[in-house]
Amino acid sequence: MRLAVALAGLVLVAACDTGTTQRDDVSSTRVVQRPYVPVPPGTIARGAAAQNAALAPPGPEVSPDLVARGEERFRAFCSPCHGLSGRGDGTVVSRGFPPPPSYHEERLRALSPEQIVGVITHGRGRMFPYADRVLPEDRWAIAHYVKRLQAEDGAPPRQGAMSP
Numbered sequence: 515m516r517l518a519v520a521l522a523g524l525v526l527v528a529a530c531d532t533g534t535t536q537r538d539d540v541s542s543t544r545v546v547q548r549p550y551v552p553v554p555p556g557t558i559a560r561g562a563a564a565q566n567a568a569l570a571p572p573g574p575e576v577s578p579d580l581v582a583r584g585e586e587r588f589r590a591f592c593s594p595c596h597g598l599s600g601r602g603d604g605t606v607v608s609r610g611f612p613p614p615p616s617y618h619e620e621r622l623r624a625l626s627p628e629q630i631v632g633v634i635t636h637g638r639g640r641m642f643p644y645a646d647r648v649l650p651e652d653r654w655a656i657a658h659y660v661k662r663l664q665a666e667d668g669a670p671p672r673q674g675a676m677s678p
């Protein structure tokens with residue numbers, strides 16, 4: 515009787531082993547085919563590789579839509595400190611926050627869109643990074659809007675009067 519149980523056990527173990535090997539054989543020869551799924555427009559790319567790709571210069575093509583998006587994002591995320599015209603006179607500053615430098619200073623006028631994207635991503639001095647709140651594409655949009663503000667001497671571009 516004992517022997518029978520032991521034998522049965524052996525047979526079971528052996529059966530399991532064969533099963534595993536067979537499964538391995540099968541899965542290693544199976545070709546995994548993933549259907550091609552087109553990325554729907556407006557999809558937000560996630561993951562480090564996608565983020566880096568989106569941050570790589572020269573960034574998205576400058577268009578009136580991009581600059582308009584930048585204006586909207588700038589008003590939401592940057593103007594509280596930098597002011598609507600970028601002179602460093604936002605509402606937070608009037609409540610005691612250290613004033614940022616004016617975008618219209620010579621040194622900041624010389625910043626490239628790429629450098630502005632870098633400031634948004636990594637912060638600078640007393641300014642916190644905004645990487646967790648502003649999407650890479652939107653950082654480019656904001657950077658181009660800041661360049662536009664500088665070119666227009668702080669007068670917010672008139673709607674419809676923006677050329678790419």
Ligand code: HEC
Binds near residue numbers: 657
């Ligand atoms: C909470 C206030 C605050 C907000 C919001 C803010 N900034 Fe700043 N920013 C600052 C301060 C303060 C400095 C000066 C930092 C320093 O030199 O210590 C600064 C500096 C900068 C500079 C100049 C960097 C340099 O080279 O000296 C740029 C460009 C800039 N900010 C862009 C932005 C953009 C774009 C946004 C919106 C995404 C933004 N900031 C949001 C406070 C802010």
